[in-house]
Amino acid sequence: MTSYDIPQIKLSGSPYEIGFAHGRKLAAQVVSQLAIYRAIFQETCKFDWPHVLGIAEQFRATIHRLAPDLLEEMRGIADGVGQDGVTVTLLDIVALNSRSEIALGKWDDGCTSLAWELRDPARQILAQNWDWRTDVGENLAMVSIKQAQKPDIWMVTEPGIVGKIGFNSSSVGVCLNAIRASPVSTALLPIHLLLRIALQCDSVERAIATIERLGGAASSQHILAADVRGSRGLELSPRGGVYLSADPDGVLVHTNHFLENTLVDEPPWLSGSPHRLARARALCTDIMRDSLGRAPDAGVLRRRLFSDTTNLPQAICCCPDPERGGLASIETLFNIVMVFAVGTAPSAEVVFGRPGSEKESKVFVLPW
16 A cells, blocks of 8 residues: 545635635646646647647636636636746636547546445445546545535545536535547537536436536536436537436446447547446446345445456556556546435545555545
8 A cells, every 4th residue: 555645625615715725725736737738738639738728718718608606716726826926827727627628539548437226225336446647646636615505525636627526415426437529519518517517416317407408518428427316327428418327236337438329429449448348347247246135335346346457458447558658658546436325424435546456545535
């Protein structure tokens, strides 16, 4: 087990105050994130930063129209970082929050997510391995957000980004799987804003209705969402969404390709995605068979499923491909297992690093 110095920050107040505290407390990490993404855009998309900011301006106008509170929060982040004498603009922060869309599907990340409705005792599991660029792992933070007339939020996020993977005090949680497909629309909201908007809802169905009312997603992405009533897979795209339900065993697994949404142009792009999907489903079946009626806990899921290294490097527990170094190095950066049950406060366990590698962090518990 390796020691990880993961910031845990509490944010509250108005949108601007939440953002300002975010930027002030995570200033060094936000600056590092901007440097990493400048390099990634240049290397993988051949986009210089002025070009990235030009697209970010289009998203800024959309966010101002559809989610002005979140734009104000981003303004606060930029100003908070700037208190340390560093020049960070609102558009820099908008670019971080719309980085998946600006990349136009040219990035190749992979994640495995799971929702599982357990019956003895009755509870809903929502879990994920989040795989992304190794350098980003050094900047991750755990954030809690308290807002007036909205549920409290706990999430693991990239500094500078307003919405990511986590849950709220209404027992609504979200995970994310990137999809590479076209088109992309700057007239719709980026996926990281939709994650935050979902976390501000008191049920999965309300989150779906809110996303639909806002017009859907600017790019093709999958949000796996769950609450105490069950789970839905939101296969979102600029051309419309398709909403998946769990199988008869209460299981819903997703990786990095659409299962039912045929509204977009999605060429095969990540060969390991179908393998991880089939492997995760098979491992859930094995766990059910071996459980003898006992519901698996977070430790069992980390050990039996999320530590699996079949089909390396594109495994459920992903490791860097030795043929791709530098900025192209991708691996599992954290695992989260959330638990929701009627009459019980929601909670989660988070492990940073690759679960089962003996180099992962201790178990962090949310809320803290």
